[in-house]
Amino acid sequence: MSTDAPSKSDVEIGDYKYGFHDSTDFYAFKSRKGLDAEIVSQISGMKNEPPWMREFRLKSLEIFESRPMPNWGGDMSDLKFDNIYYYMKAASEQGKSWDDVPEDIRRTYDRLGIPEAEKKYLAGVKAQYESEVVYGSLREDLARQGVIFTDTDSALQQHPELFREYFGTVIPPGDNKFAALNSAVWSGGSFIYVPKGVKIDFPLQAYFRINSQNMGQFERTLIIVDEGASVHYVEGCTAPTYSSDSLHSAVVEIIVKRGARCRYTTIQNWSSNVYNLVTKRAMAYGDSLMEWIDGNLGSRLTMKYPAIWLMEPGARGETLSIAFAGRGQHQDAGAKMVHCAPNTSSRIISKSISRSGGRSSYRGLVKVQKDAINCRSNVVCDALILDPASRSDTYPYIEVEEQNVAIEHEASVSKIAEEQLFYLMSRGLSEAEASAMIVTGFVEPLVRELPMEYAVELNRLIELQMEGSVG
Amino acid sequence: MTSFLRISDLHVSVGETPILRGVNMEIRQGEVHALMGPNGSGKSTLAYALAGHPNYTVTEGSIEIDGVNVTEMEADARARLGMFLAFQYPVVIPGVKVADFLRHAVSNIRNPDRREGEGLIGMREFRKEIRDRMTELGMDLEFARRYLNDGFSGGEKKRMEILQLAMLQPRFAILDETDSGLDSDAVRVVSEGLARLSGPQMGVLIITHHERLLEFNTPQFVHVMLGGRIVETGSSTLAHELHANGYADIRARHPAAAAQNSTAEAAPV
Numbered sequence: 001m002s003t004d005a006p007s008k009s010d011v012e013i014g015d016y017k018y019g020f021h022d023s024t025d026f027y028a029f030k031s032r033k034g035l036d037a038e039i040v041s042q043i044s045g046m047k048n049e050p051p052w053m054r055e056f057r058l059k060s061l062e063i064f065e066s067r068p069m070p071n072w073g074g075d076m077s078d079l080k081f082d083n084i085y086y087y088m089k090a091a092s093e094q095g096k097s098w099d100d101v102p103e104d105i106r107r108t109y110d111r112l113g114i115p116e117a118e119k120k121y122l123a124g125v126k127a128q129y130e131s132e133v134v135y136g137s138l139r140e141d142l143a144r145q146g147v148i149f150t151d152t153d154s155a156l157q158q159h160p161e162l163f164r165e166y167f168g169t170v171i172p173p174g175d176n177k178f179a180a181l182n183s184a185v186w187s188g189g190s191f192i193y194v195p196k197g198v199k200i201d202f203p204l205q206a207y208f209r210i211n212s213q214n215m216g217q218f219e220r221t222l223i224i225v226d227e228g229a230s231v232h233y234v235e236g237c238t239a240p241t242y243s244s245d246s247l248h249s250a251v252v253e254i255i256v257k258r259g260a261r262c263r264y265t266t267i268q269n270w271s272s273n274v275y276n277l278v279t280k281r282a283m284a285y286g287d288s289l290m291e292w293i294d295g296n297l298g299s300r301l302t303m304k305y306p307a308i309w310l311m312e313p314g315a316r317g318e319t320l321s322i323a324f325a326g327r328g329q330h331q332d333a334g335a336k337m338v339h340c341a342p343n344t345s346s347r348i349i350s351k352s353i354s355r356s357g358g359r360s361s362y363r364g365l366v367k368v369q370k371d372a373i374n375c376r377s378n379v380v381c382d383a384l385i386l387d388p389a390s391r392s393d394t395y396p397y398i399e400v401e402e403q404n405v406a407i408e409h410e411a412s413v414s415k416i417a418e419e420q421l422f423y424l425m426s427r428g429l430s431e432a433e434a435s436a437m438i439v440t441g442f443v444e445p446l447v448r449e450l451p452m453e454y455a456v457e458l459n460r461l462i463e464l465q466m467e468g469s470v471g
Numbered sequence: 472m473t474s475f476l477r478i479s480d481l482h483v484s485v486g487e488t489p490i491l492r493g494v495n496m497e498i499r500q501g502e503v504h505a506l507m508g509p510n511g512s513g514k515s516t517l518a519y520a521l522a523g524h525p526n527y528t529v530t531e532g533s534i535e536i537d538g539v540n541v542t543e544m545e546a547d548a549r550a551r552l553g554m555f556l557a558f559q560y561p562v563v564i565p566g567v568k569v570a571d572f573l574r575h576a577v578s579n580i581r582n583p584d585r586r587e588g589e590g591l592i593g594m595r596e597f598r599k600e601i602r603d604r605m606t607e608l609g610m611d612l613e614f615a616r617r618y619l620n621d622g623f624s625g626g627e628k629k630r631m632e633i634l635q636l637a638m639l640q641p642r643f644a645i646l647d648e649t650d651s652g653l654d655s656d657a658v659r660v661v662s663e664g665l666a667r668l669s670g671p672q673m674g675v676l677i678i679t680h681h682e683r684l685l686e687f688n689t690p691q692f693v694h695v696m697l698g699g700r701i702v703e704t705g706s707s708t709l710a711h712e713l714h715a716n717g718y719a720d721i722r723a724r725h726p727a728a729a730a731q732n733s734t735a736e737a738a739p740v
Contacts (some may be wrong), residue, residue: 042612073615110710132484227653279678374616375544417562418525418526419562420562420564422522422523422524422525422546423558423561423562423563423564424564424572425523425545425546425547425550426522426523426546426547426549426550426554426555426556426633427547427550427555427572427576427579427580427639428547428550428551428575428576428579428580429547429575429576429579430547430585430587432587433545433575433587434547435566437564437571437572437575438564438567440566440567441564441565441567442565443566443567444565444566444567444618445566462638463587
């Protein structure tokens with residue numbers, strides 16, 4: 001652990017600078033800049049995809065080009081679509097040099113106590129995490145139960161019927177401009193199928209699968225949980241994830257069948273050059289339970305509203321969301337719950353924190369369709385604004401087309417209470433430590449739902465973020 | 472060497488309002504002092520001013536620990552020098568477990584030069600210690616997992632303050648109305664706990680309305696505050712007298728101070 005005084009640049013996520021030089025050795029293939037039908041066809045061809053997928057991509061491209069940019073959410077005026085490489089394939093293990101990784105990022109990894117191998121993976125130095133030894137046996141165990149857990153590209157090749165049955169059914173390309181973009185250029189992501197009645201008792205994590213590059217720009221994830229089955233999937237990580245790509249636009253589709261259960265946990269901490277625009281949606285069928293746990297810490301702009309469509313009676317949906325916006329960051333996050341059937345229930349808990357001029361917003365929708373009687377929904381959104389320069393907004397939308405329902409919405413905005421600070425300081429905690437502790441306490445309802453290592457890392461990250469944030 | 476806390480001619484205001492009008496007191500490790508007085512006399516103000524609450528301004532005079540002037544120091548610096556205040560109304564910190572909070576507090580107090588992110592007392596050592604202290608105080612070990620003061624009854628909050636006292640082992644402990652709002656069983660537990668904890672290493676200032684806490688903690692010095700000043704100092708017989716007769720005689724003996732006593736003492740903002 002470093003013993004010198006942490007400088008502000010250690011911990012100000014907004015101050016990451018990136019200086020990877022573009023080495024042509026690293027990429028086996030890199031499309032030319034910009035996006036057109038030729039590039040999309042090229043992508044499909046290189047992946048050896050069946051004709052239907054190629055058609056799907058091309059159609060999606062048309063939709064993307066025809067749609068206007070959203071006139072709500074964050075400021076994307078700096079995002080130049082023509083200036084982006086939409087497809088890159090890593091050559092091999094040989095990648096960027098560890099020495100190229102910015103000093104402050106390396107030091108943050110040290111402070112978080114991240115193991116050596118994992119650091120290199122996170123920094124994009126290694127294309128694959130060396131997980132064979134540790135996770136090999138786990139994967140055999142899963143295979144024996146009939147669980148399919150692989151990357152999306154492989155799933156298309158190896159399980160074509162299953163794939164085609166569900167792909168694009170939850171989020172069609174026409175859903176929004178960025179879903180269309182992803183549908184045109186998607187690459188990588190996870191594909192999970194859990195057979196009937198199979199309950200996986202440990203969380204599946206993205207870096208278990210070693211057969212493709214992780215954390216790509218346009219990941220496409222598809223999860224099917226068959227009747228009575230259960231799975232917990234975890235993606236992302238708390239450590240600052242360095243990316244030279246400025247646009248990340250992922251799509252996650254989940255189908256939770258009758259009596260099944262799915263929890264999808266994301267902790268994202270993109271470097272501050274990244275626009276992170278994600279479309280995530282789950283369909284929950286009879287008596288099923290779907291849970292989104294969503295933590296957004298970094299990035300320049302995140303727009304993410306995990307959605308659950310409660311399709312049949314007895315379905316339940318829950319979304320826990322944390323957004324932490326620091327200097328130069330805008331988190332526009334929230335949740336959507338759509339009640340399409342009677343006797344369904346939903347819950348949204350949103351905790352947002354803004355400091356040093358950051359901006360975090362809650363944007364959420366609770367919709368109850370006609371004839372969806374006897375539904376219950378509860379929304380709690382709490383905002384903590386840590387200094388006068390920072391900002392928090394709430395945009396709650398409630399659309400109810402049925403009378404016989406119970407909808408609750410509570411919101412609070414606060415700053416760190418002086419009495420709380422004094423109480424903790426009178427026990428020897430410095431002002432920074434006391435503030436960090438209060439903020440950690442603020443997000444506790446969400447953090448206690450995370451797997452242990454994530455909870456520990458997240459709390460430490462918050463502590464780091466709070467150091468030096470008190471003037 | 473015995474440490475001492477010296478309060479010299481202390482004048483304290485809250486905003487524009489003067490509350491303390493020249494308080495003098497010296498407390499040594501190992502001594503038990505009681506501070507009594509009617510509502511509005513300034514007792515809690517003294518407690519907050521000693522602990523370093525930002526809303527209390529010292530307009531004249533000083534507070535020293537072993538000759539070191541702490542009057543301008545922040546609350547955490549004073550804590551690291553051995554000051555501790557058991558709050559009358561302990562503050563709720565949602566989502567923060569008692570054990571986590573105490574682990575940080577103990578680490579800072581025992582290693583005053585500790586910097587953030589380093590040197591937290593080891594988990595195993597800490598767990599044993601907190602368990603021992605809680606058992607001695609007759610507290611359910613489940614307490615350590617609860618969120619600090621969140622949903623605690625009045626008695627539980629006061630026991631939590633005593634647990635902190637037990638873990639932090641300050642040189643100077645100020646107890647602000649620690650017996651108020653408790654039933655007699657709870658008062659007894661708190662009194663016994665305090666008696667066990669105080670000793671030659673601890674100077675104690677018990678601020679109280681009643682006599683109950685003093686039952687197990689006989690003060691060597693009893694001070695009476697009126698109108699922001701200490702008007703009389705005596706032994707524990709003075710405490711008995713006040714308990715029996717109230718403050719009428721005191722007011723009669725010190726009419727000027729009585730006139731300056733407000734009926735509603737300014738509460739911390």
